[in-house]
Amino acid sequence: MKIITKYSLQFKLTAAFLAFTLFLFSLLGIFVNFLLEKQFESYILDKITQKNNEIVSNLEMRYIDSGGKWEDTGLENIGVNALGDSLMIRVSDVQGTVLWDATKHDSGMCAAILQNLAENMQAHNAGFKGGYVEKSFDVIVGQKVVGNVSIGYYGPYYYTDNDIHFLNSLNNLLLLGTLIAAAVAIVFGAFLAKWLSSPISRVIRAAGQIAQGKYDDRIHENSNTKEIVELTSSINILAETLSKQETLRKRLTADVAHELRTPTANLQSHIEAIIDGIWQPDAARLVSCHEETIRISKLVSDLENLARFEADNLILKKETFDLNALILKIIKSFENDISVKKINVTHELAAQYLSADKDKMEQVIVNLISNALKYTPEGGCIKIRTNETSELVFISVEDTGIGISNEDLPFIFERFYRADKSRNRATGGSGIGLAIVKFLAEAHGGAVTVESKPGLGSEFTVTLPKEL
Numbered sequence: 153m154k155i156i157t158k159y160s161l162q163f164k165l166t167a168a169f170l171a172f173t174l175f176l177f178s179l180l181g182i183f184v185n186f187l188l189e190k191q192f193e194s195y196i197l198d199k200i201t202q203k204n205n206e207i208v209s210n211l212e213m214r215y216i217d218s219g220g221k222w223e224d225t226g227l228e229n230i231g232v233n234a235l236g237d238s239l240m241i242r243v244s245d246v247q248g249t250v251l252w253d254a255t256k257h258d259s260g261m262c263a264a265i266l267q268n269l270a271e272n273m274q275a276h277n278a279g280f281k282g283g284y285v286e287k288s289f290d291v292i293v294g295q296k297v298v299g300n301v302s303i304g305y306y307g308p309y310y311y312t313d314n315d316i317h318f319l320n321s322l323n324n325l326l327l328l329g330t331l332i333a334a335a336v337a338i339v340f341g342a343f344l345a346k347w348l349s350s351p352i353s354r355v356i357r358a359a360g361q362i363a364q365g366k367y368d369d370r371i372h373e374n375s376n377t378k379e380i381v382e383l384t385s386s387i388n389i390l391a392e393t394l395s396k397q398e399t400l401r402k403r404l405t406a407d408v409a410h411e412l413r414t415p416t417a418n419l420q421s422h423i424e425a426i427i428d429g430i431w432q433p434d435a436a437r438l439v440s441c442h443e444e445t446i447r448i449s450k451l452v453s454d455l456e457n458l459a460r461f462e463a464d465n466l467i468l469k470k471e472t473f474d475l476n477a478l479i480l481k482i483i484k485s486f487e488n489d490i491s492v493k494k495i496n497v498t499h500e501l502a503a504q505y506l507s508a509d510k511d512k513m514e515q516v517i518v519n520l521i522s523n524a525l526k527y528t529p530e531g532g533c534i535k536i537r538t539n540e541t542s543e544l545v546f547i548s549v550e551d552t553g554i555g556i557s558n559e560d561l562p563f564i565f566e567r568f569y570r571a572d573k574s575r576n577r578a579t580g581g582s583g584i585g586l587a588i589v590k591f592l593a594e595a596h597g598g599a600v601t602v603e604s605k606p607g608l609g610s611e612f613t614v615t616l617p618k619e620l
């Protein structure tokens with residue numbers, strides 16, 4: 153089995169920030185060093201050329217100041233100054249006689265200067281290829297060559313101790329910047345992770361509660377991260393849905409037990425009476441027992457029907473469909489019952505389109521029309537209407553049937569509630585149809601209402617939001 157190491161969000165974010173910062177600063181370091189090296193190199197080369205020119209012009213001035221001849225003291229000043237700049241000069245007159253030579257003046261110092269510069273350059277760049285170079289310049293006064301100076305130095309260019317110090321401090325500064333940025337990245341990463349993960353931890357807690365069957369916990373903490381808001385609201389909806397389903401399940405179990413109690417108790421007492429010899433197992437008794445078993449099996453099939461709806465209760469497959477066409481199709485499917493009972497079915501369809509779960513809406517309308525047909529005597533009328541406002545759609549089924557008494561009205565949407573139990577046994581209803589209508593209407597964010605007058609008829613109206 154592949155073992156996957158799990159890291160906390162905090163660790164991952166901090167590591168990502170740190171890696172990114174280090175990467176950026178390394179890139180910056182390389183870039184800066186490369187650019188600087190180039191710039192610095194040309195600056196140093198310029199400086200060397202400038203110094204060389206300075207030396208030549210100083211020699212020219214010295215020659216003029218000395219009244220058109222070379223004097224040792226003046227030359228020494230210039231030579232010693234040049235040594236300060238790590239340049240070794242050798243001045244000669246037109247005849248080629250050496251007037252002043254740095255290597256003669258202080259050969260130890262010259263060697264030390266070259267040695268030091270070689271070390272500097274090697275330390276800075278191990279691959280640097282350099283060595284002693286010399287350049288020769290004529291000293292010209294009044295367009296006449298009066299002498300010559302050869303300037304020797306460590307070439308092609310050299311970094312003095314100060315230059316090396318400058319470059320090192322710059323790199324140290326970069327390193328310090330990297331360290332500060334890394335520290336900031338760690339703190340920032342940790343802070344961001346904490347900020348992001350605290351609502352997630354809250355979600356984990358709530359999900360844990362849900363896993364234990366505790367559905368009351370809701371996440372109220374706000375977040376301005378879109379995904380986190382979606383996550384918390386999903387968990388809240390999950391808890392809400394599970395809680396509803398739990399309530400439904402409990403209620404259903406209680407209702408089923410209640411509904412089964414009567415027929416099974418009847419059956420039991422009938423059979424016991426027959427076993428005890430109190431009753432003869434004659435046809436009438438057996439028919440009565442049979443009726444009870446039919447009632448139980450009808451109830452079971454209704455329960456299956458209900459369970460089907462409640463199982464996928466909140467999964468609504470929204471689509472925009474032609475409501476009127478659907479109603480006409482349903483009316484057609486009842487054609488046979490309508491003609492047998494000689495019912496006059498009319499419609500006034502003013503709303504056209506609806507955005508909802510089409511199959512579930514079909515079930516709602518089928519249940520209402522089937523009830524209207526069931527509870528309307530022969531020769532009666534049923535009128536189906538649709539209507540709409542800017543936000544709502546209304547579907548109503550009106551009949552001239554037996555109506556519902558005021559005592560029954562508040563309960564007819566309850567599961568297993570039948571207005572007149574004995575009468576319904578004959579019509580075969582078990583009181584689930586309207587429960588399904590109510591359930592589905594509410595699942596769509598709508599409602600179902602009823603107006604009824606016993607003996608005159610009923611009107612059921614389903615109100616739905618236009619957009620689900």
Ligand code: ADP
Nearest residue numbers: 523524527555564570571581582583584585586
């Ligand atoms: P059933 O399967 O018994 O019809 P319903 O849930 O559909 O179950 O209806 C519950 C009760 O409401 C019915 O038993 C009936 O008494 C009453 N009812 C429903 N629709 C009508 C109607 N159109 N006219 C009169 N009574 C109705």
